Amino acid sequence: MSETPLVARATRLGPAYDLLAGFEPGGFFFERSMAGLSAVGTAATVSVPAGAERIIRLGRRLRETFEGMRRDVDVPAPVAVVSIPFADEAPVDATIPARTTMRAKLGETWQIDVSVGGLGAPDSLRERWASRTMPFAAFAEMQVRPDPDPDDYAEAVERATKRIARGELRKVVLARSMLVDAERELDVKQLLWRLRAVDPDCYAFATPVASSSAGGATLVGASPELLIRRRGREVEATPLAGSAQRFGDPSRDGAAAKALFRSDKDREEHAVVVEDVARVLATFCDELDHPREPELLGTANVWHLATPFRGQLHDPSTSVLDIVAALHPTAAVAGMPRDLASELLAELEPIDRGAYAGPVGWVDANGDGEFAIALRCAEITGKTARLFAGAGIVADSVPEAEVDETERKFRALLDALRWG
Numbered sequence: 001m002s003e004t005p006l007v008a009r010a011t012r013l014g015p016a017y018d019l020l021a022g023f024e025p026g027g028f029f030f031e032r033s034m035a036g037l038s039a040v041g042t043a044a045t046v047s048v049p050a051g052a053e054r055i056i057r058l059g060r061r062l063r064e065t066f067e068g069m070r071r072d073v074d075v076p077a078p079v080a081v082v083s084i085p086f087a088d089e090a091p092v093d094a095t096i097p098a099r100t101t102m103r104a105k106l107g108e109t110w111q112i113d114v115s116v117g118g119l120g121a122p123d124s125l126r127e128r129w130a131s132r133t134m135p136f137a138a139f140a141e142m143q144v145r146p147d148p149d150p151d152d153y154a155e156a157v158e159r160a161t162k163r164i165a166r167g168e169l170r171k172v173v174l175a176r177s178m179l180v181d182a183e184r185e186l187d188v189k190q191l192l193w194r195l196r197a198v199d200p201d202c203y204a205f206a207t208p209v210a211s212s213s214a215g216g217a218t219l220v221g222a223s224p225e226l227l228i229r230r231r232g233r234e235v236e237a238t239p240l241a242g243s244a245q246r247f248g249d250p251s252r253d254g255a256a257a258k259a260l261f262r263s264d265k266d267r268e269e270h271a272v273v274v275e276d277v278a279r280v281l282a283t284f285c286d287e288l289d290h291p292r293e294p295e296l297l298g299t300a301n302v303w304h305l306a307t308p309f310r311g312q313l314h315d316p317s318t319s320v321l322d323i324v325a326a327l328h329p330t331a332a333v334a335g336m337p338r339d340l341a342s343e344l345l346a347e348l349e350p351i352d353r354g355a356y357a358g359p360v361g362w363v364d365a366n367g368d369g370e371f372a373i374a375l376r377c378a379e380i381t382g383k384t385a386r387l388f389a390g391a392g393i394v395a396d397s398v399p400e401a402e403v404d405e406t407e408r409k410f411r412a413l414l415d416a417l418r419w420g
Contacts, residue, residue: 004117005068006043006096010075015107020196022101025188025218028081029206030361030370031196035105036203037362039081041098043114046080050091055084055328058092059321059363065096066365069114076102076110077365083207083219083374084360086329086353090210094363136184136418144414145179147386148350153406154399156348157391163344164395171272172335172344174402175390177351178410180417186380188218194419195222198300198412203372209355209379219355221377221413224299227327227359229370230320233313237281238297241273241332241392242266242305245408246298257296257303265396270294270305272394276331277309283326284318285311299376301412320369324359333357333373333390354379356388378413387413 019038023029027040046065048057062080071078079102082094096114103109148156153176160172188206196204202222209219226238244260247253260266274290281288288311297306334357335341356379361371378385389409391402 005070006065006114006116008069008071008078008112008114010072011111011113013101013109013111015109017101017103017109019101019103020189020192022099023189023192023206026208027206028095028097028208029192030081030203030372031205032203032372033105033200035103036370037079037081037100037102039079039095039097039100042095043098043116044096046094046096048092050089052088053325054088054092055321055325058082058094059319059325062094062321062363063319063367069365071365076112077368078112078114079362079364079369081207081362082360083209083355084324084328084358085209085355086333086358090354138418139180139182139414143181143183147177147179150403152350154403157393157397157399157402160344160348160393161395161397161399164393169340169344170336171269171331171392171394172341172348173331173333173357173390173392174345174349175351175353175356175388176406178387178389178414180378180385180387180414182383182385182417185383186385186417188220188380190419191220191380191416194416195220195413198222198416199224202299202376203360205360205372205374205377207355207360217379217381219360219374219377219379221374223360223372223375223377224297224304225332225373225375227330227361227371227373228320228323230313230318230323230368232368233316235281235285235309235311235313235323237277237309237327238306239273239277239309239330239332240297240304240306241270242294243405243408244303245404246301246303257298260303260305261294261296265394266305267294268396269392269394270307272336273331273392274307276336277307277327280326281309281311281323284313284315284323286314287312299412301408317367319367320363320371321367324371328359329357330373332392333375335392351388353388357390376409376413378417385417
């Protein structure tokens with residue numbers, strides 16, 4: 001890094017500012033219920049190699065970088081944004097953006113500019129956007145290819161249930177992907193606009209990622225799952241597991257929700273995740289509360305079982321990345337026990353998850369931050385998209401039902417792609 005220090009300056013903006021207006025291709029976007037951030041440009045990059053301690057090392061490197069930065073007090077702290085690949089075998093890059101626009105839930109919006117020696121952000125980072133488009137036609141069958149084939153995925157589910165029935169593990173989460181050739185350039189910004197309009201209570205996100213197939217790509221999605229949020233000593237998490245289809249008819253939709261809540265299979269799947277998150281957070285918190293019964297959380301296409309956690313950190317120096325490192329991968333995206341589930345994934349899951357099911361979010365110079373799990377997402381490269389979806393497998397899982405669950409999870413993103 002240059003000997004000239006990084007300098008951060010914060011400016012208050014109007015409360016009506018649209019975070020998506022300042023987003024540019026290649027930038028970072030993270031928003032839920034109109035609160036979050038949009039980041040463009042690069043003031044600094046912090047990289048760590050692959051390995052089991054990569055997230056811990058990333059947190060230390062970022063802390064050192066922030067400590068060497070000149071910044072004002074009593075204003076929002078500068079941030080680093082990051083998408084962490086699912087597997088430990090992948091390195092991690094975090095970006096301290098040249099310009100970050102942040103908005104809290106109360107509507108206060110700030111712009112944070114970071115530069116070497118305090119030079120201003122270039123004019124190219126001051127884009128404003130008000131575009132809207134009409135949707136394209138639905139994708140033809142020849143434009144969509146599942147990977148793996150649904151029959152192969154069902155076979156993998158069956159093999160997993162047999163291993164679980166023998167008592168080798170309690171749960172494993174198997175993912176599959178779908179390749180879409182749109183035959184036109186896909187517009188990430190339009191896709192984000194559509195996703196947040198359909199599911200404003202999900203985390204709409206976009207982040208550049210390394211693509212094994214095409215060199216560079218953007219991961220775009222709308223995740224319902226909060227991995228962890230830290231504000232001072234307060235932490236929150238909302239793990240999800242267990243799902244059911246939603247319907248336009250209120251009576252059918254209500255019946256589906258009730259059936260999910262009473263399902264022994266889904267309750268077992270959810271219990272495994274809650275136990276895992278409770279065990280990890282208890283190591284960081286003096287106080288930790290969560291309801292004994294799960295709650296129903298609805299997205300546009302899917303009902304979920306959810307359990308919200310709230311806690312108080314016993315060590316105020318604990319960064320959000322310290323907790324991310326301990327939580328990832330949760331039983332919601334890998335399985336339980338973790339080591340055995342990871343081994344089974346390597347055996348039964350033929351796809352490279354990349355950043356899918358990894359943490360995506362931000363951390364600031366105070367250690368505060370917010371991370372979702374990158375679910376309901378697609379890797380966009382030019383005219384093509386690779387969609388990802390997974391299902392939690394337990395002893396009572398039925399292969400055909402798990403295939404249907406992944407199809408439901410694909411549906412919302414396929415529809416949103418028609419606008420992109």
